[in-house]
Amino acid sequence: MTSDYAELNSDDRIVARFLTRYHQNWQKYFPGLNKRAHWHVIFAARSSTEAGISCRSLHRALYGMYGTDIRTCIERIKDCERDGFVRLVDDAGMPCPASPVALIAATAKLFDSFDRHYREIIAEVYAVFAGPASPARSPQTEERRRFAEPRPEAAAIAALFAFFDAYERKWRETSELIARKKGLTPAHLDDAMDHLVTYQYWAIVMLLWAASPYGSDAATSPALVIDEINSRMWDVLRLGHLAIKERVGNLIRWGFFAEETIKKHKAVSLTPLAGAAISKSLKETKPLLRELYGTLAAGRAPVPRDWSRGDPSEAISA
Numbered sequence: 001m002t003s004d005y006a007e008l009n010s011d012d013r014i015v016a017r018f019l020t021r022y023h024q025n026w027q028k029y030f031p032g033l034n035k036r037a038h039w040h041v042i043f044a045a046r047s048s049t050e051a052g053i054s055c056r057s058l059h060r061a062l063y064g065m066y067g068t069d070i071r072t073c074i075e076r077i078k079d080c081e082r083d084g085f086v087r088l089v090d091d092a093g094m095p096c097p098a099s100p101v102a103l104i105a106a107t108a109k110l111f112d113s114f115d116r117h118y119r120e121i122i123a124e125v126y127a128v129f130a131g132p133a134s135p136a137r138s139p140q141t142e143e144r145r146r147f148a149e150p151r152p153e154a155a156a157i158a159a160l161f162a163f164f165d166a167y168e169r170k171w172r173e174t175s176e177l178i179a180r181k182k183g184l185t186p187a188h189l190d191d192a193m194d195h196l197v198t199y200q201y202w203a204i205v206m207l208l209w210a211a212s213p214y215g216s217d218a219a220t221s222p223a224l225v226i227d228e229i230n231s232r233m234w235d236v237l238r239l240g241h242l243a244i245k246e247r248v249g250n251l252i253r254w255g256f257f258a259e260e261t262i263k264k265h266k267a268v269s270l271t272p273l274a275g276a277a278i279s280k281s282l283k284e285t286k287p288l289l290r291e292l293y294g295t296l297a298a299g300r301a302p303v304p305r306d307w308s309r310g311d312p313s314e315a316i317s318a
Contacts, residue, residue: 005128012282013215015289016206018128019167023203025120027236029113033083034199034237036168037062037076045086045106046114047157052089052105059100065168066197074098085110121160122296129293156296163292167285172197174281178274182255192254195247200237204247205256205278207232208268214275223260223269 008014027034030042040062044053055070055077062068078098080086086104090096106114175196179189195201207229209215212222224232230244239247248268251257257268270278 010279010283011286012279014128015282015285016210016215018124018289020206020210021124022121022164023199023236025117025124029117030083030085032238033079033085035076036066036197036199037068037073038079039164040065041077041080041104042085042110042114043157043161045080045104045110047154047161048104048106050105051093052103054100055088055098055102055104056100058104065165067194070100074100077104080104085113118157118160125289125293125296128289159292159295163288166288168197170281170285171202174277178256178271178277179254181273182253184254192250195250196254200239201247201251203236204229204233204244205251205270205274208257208270209275209278212270212275214270214279223262223267225262225265225267227265229268 005014005017008017023034026039030038033039033042041058044058044061055074058077059068059070059073062073077086077088081088081098085107087107088096088098088102089105090102096102172193176189176193179192179196184192208222208224211224226245226248227241229248230239230241233239233244237244248257252259252268255271256274258271260267260269
């Protein structure tokens with residue numbers, strides 16, 4: 001892998017590229033599992049003991065972070081089971097239907113896919129800060145050896161999880177700031193936040209951010225027509241034209257996008273308020289990414305997350 005982060009002239013663009021590549025990597029190894037809850041199911045199963053983790057415990061964690069109801073939680077678990085990444089068993093280790101009392105156990109396919117995903121992402125983290133090998137920076141240094149074949153132990157997985165958990169909180173704060181300045185009523189604000197914390201909305205917003213002057217020096221025409229958004233988001237989200245149109249309409253109402261017209265076609269561009277707020281959030285994430293790099297390079301990592309605990313006080317629906 002060659003590093004091209006050095007060509008970027010700002011921290012927000014560096015972090016945006018890393019996050020985009022992370023999600024591309026995730027889709028490579030976990031195709032179709034692009035919802036926040038899918039990500040948590042996979043991480044929880046990979047981090048749990050051989051016996052697995054209970055659906056109820058995972059639900060408590062998801063409820064604390066997003067307000068996810070038990071039915072949705074079980075549906076996301078079943079998606080992962082359908083694709084062969086987890087299996088559902090009872091206390092005796094026998095296969096059982098999905099239910100709050102079932103245990104989620106990782107399969108060999110999950111271990112293989114997650115560990116490949118992990119190694120590529122750690123190499124990506126390294127590329128952000130160290131760049132490609134050079135005569136002045138020998139690939140045989142101890143630090144590089146740590147990154148060459150990293151072992152995805154529980155504590156290291158926890159460090160990766162902690163980074164994305166911290167970024168999700170920043171994204172939530174940024175989204176709420178933009179929506180509040182649009183002057184939404186409390187009820188409409190709650191509804192907006194229910195949607196904005198999902199991956200679908202993040203991906204669409206970041207597509208427009210990357211096309212804007214905030215994300216590219218070559219953004220001579222930062223507006224995108226709806227058909228182009230639909231085309232560029234299909235491989236990522238698998239959403240049809242009407243679904244994309246609905247989400248774009250919501251983002252206009254919530255203050256993220258402004259309507260424009262390109263050759264008689266409806267188009268949207270990122271609002272200056274949204275662009276500035278997102279750039280600020282991305283810049284503030286750079287130290288968190290550097291902390292992850294330092295933690296992994298030094299062999300330090302936080303205590304693995306306790307998936308049996310959730311914090312209902314933070315409830316925002318997924």
